[in-house]
Amino acid sequence: MTRAMVGQAMAMGRAMAMFRGLAALAAALLLAGCAGYTVNPKLTTEKYGVGKGGYRYENLSKVENTDALFVVLAFSGGGTRAAAFSYGLMEGLRDATYKKDPAADPRSLLADVDVISSVSGGSFTAAYYGLFPDRFFEDFEPRVLDRDIQGDLIGLALSPPNWFRLASPAFDRIDLAAEYYDREIFDQKTFQALVDGKRKPYIVLNATDMTLGRRFEFTQEQFDFLCSDLSPVTIARAVAASSAFPGLLSPLTLKNYVDVKCGFKMPTWIEGALKSKALAARRYVRARDLWTYRSDEKRQWIHLLDGGLSDNIGLRGPFVALTSDTGSSWSVKQRINQGNVERVMVITANAKTKSRPKWDQEQAAPGLFDVLGFVSTGPMDNFSFDTVQLITNAFEQRQQAWKARQSCRRMLKKQCGGDLPGKLAPVALRAVEISFDGIADHRLRLRLCMEALPTNFSLPAQTVDLLRQVARHLLLTSPKFHDAMNDLEAGWEPPESAMDPDLIAAVCPR
């Protein structure tokens, strides 16, 4: 090879290298330019007619699971800890069988679940069960609970091709997470799969509307207010929004078709509620918030964060459905009025932890991270407690009203042979909450260990297994759950629910 040829070859090599560099840059710019998520589409009246089609409770089949026994599950936030804890609850419900009558086949209580409302980590469990009920107990653990989701997301964010995509204003960390969930966990399924399945339970995945600081649910009923069609939206985007913890993940954005006429008509209850602020303040605020999506405020883009910011146990939606006759497509009160509901059971899986700060032992004021940690969880823990209490109180008040009528009727009949006006339906109402607080005092080490678990999306397999066992054990040994099951089958006995002492020792060493 001559020197000239060598020189030519070197020049060609440099040119090729430059070409490859330019090609890589062009590809990266192209990627950034193309980067973007699929915007939630407009609702077309041709397809539905607002208020009729899509993912709504009333469109689900009630053949195999009627409304007579209305079971609502609520799954809290808390990353993989919450996902595993709610999964353990589902295992307990699967194993809690009862007979409607002595001659009947045993029926799993899981088959009676009508609605699952979830936030954040609990939304992985709820969504996966909604999509894949037949294989849920086979592959949810390996595909979700044992996966290092957090590590994978960090890896994706650090991957150079994604830097260019993330540089685009139309693509953010939350979209990267949604893509990952879509590909690796939810098999590119959209809400159309839930519509087509027509199966209960109705899955209500909750996020938080950043402007209102209020719950935003991924149901067609909510999307009607955006004049948007939920059906083509991926389940992964809903789960990503529900678990978009601020700081770690960016908010997820939805388009609100404010200037589009999709046939949307203001629900009559909103019209009435907006007129009666003083009379019913809670109802007024609910109506006012919903109306911001269609009002002159022109909220063109709705930014959503972790559902746990407005409701960390997934119970606010059920609270509305249980205590209000309008404003929820699955209003239980409405179904009681219709004579369809005889019993209601609300079971909450609350995977909240408890910090044991050392600042009470020190004169120095807590530092910035301590303060931020408190601000992000402390008030919400109190709010969650209040929500559980509100539901319990509503149930008690309803039972008291029914008992008062019964006593009065007896007295009237005895005194003058008369009767009260009207007939109030007898409805058995039961609320069960399982949380680490319920771990017995003689298992203090286990309770402290569970309450100290971190909130992230990566837990060791043994910790996941123990969380499952703890949740199942807490459900099946809960006195309130026993009472509820005894309503269904007198003398009901729970299945075995012992926890593995070796597993406890391994996860929670002395």
Added chain:
Amino acid sequence: MNEFVIVKFADRRVVLVDDVPQGYNKDESGKDLIKELDTGNRKFALEGENNYTPSEQWVEVKDTDPIDPMKVVFQKVSDDGDDPGNGGAGNGNGPGNGNV
């Protein structure tokens, strides 16, 4: 708040509150069924044939009693179109204008 309301009408009909069906007004034996409703301004109507008056009524539902529920009354319009009386709402033991 949980409010307790009876909707009086001659026939057995589904009650619409804010255009949402809330079940029949009475059971098959003719006993009135109590509706549990939210407090507030509520629009009452009946599902089906428009043979009653008023055709709808907005009622302020509040301070009701499970022992003696509020009554919202619809009158049947006779076949020849005569209106035999006005409907209305009121608590059974209060100064309401319930025509029960």
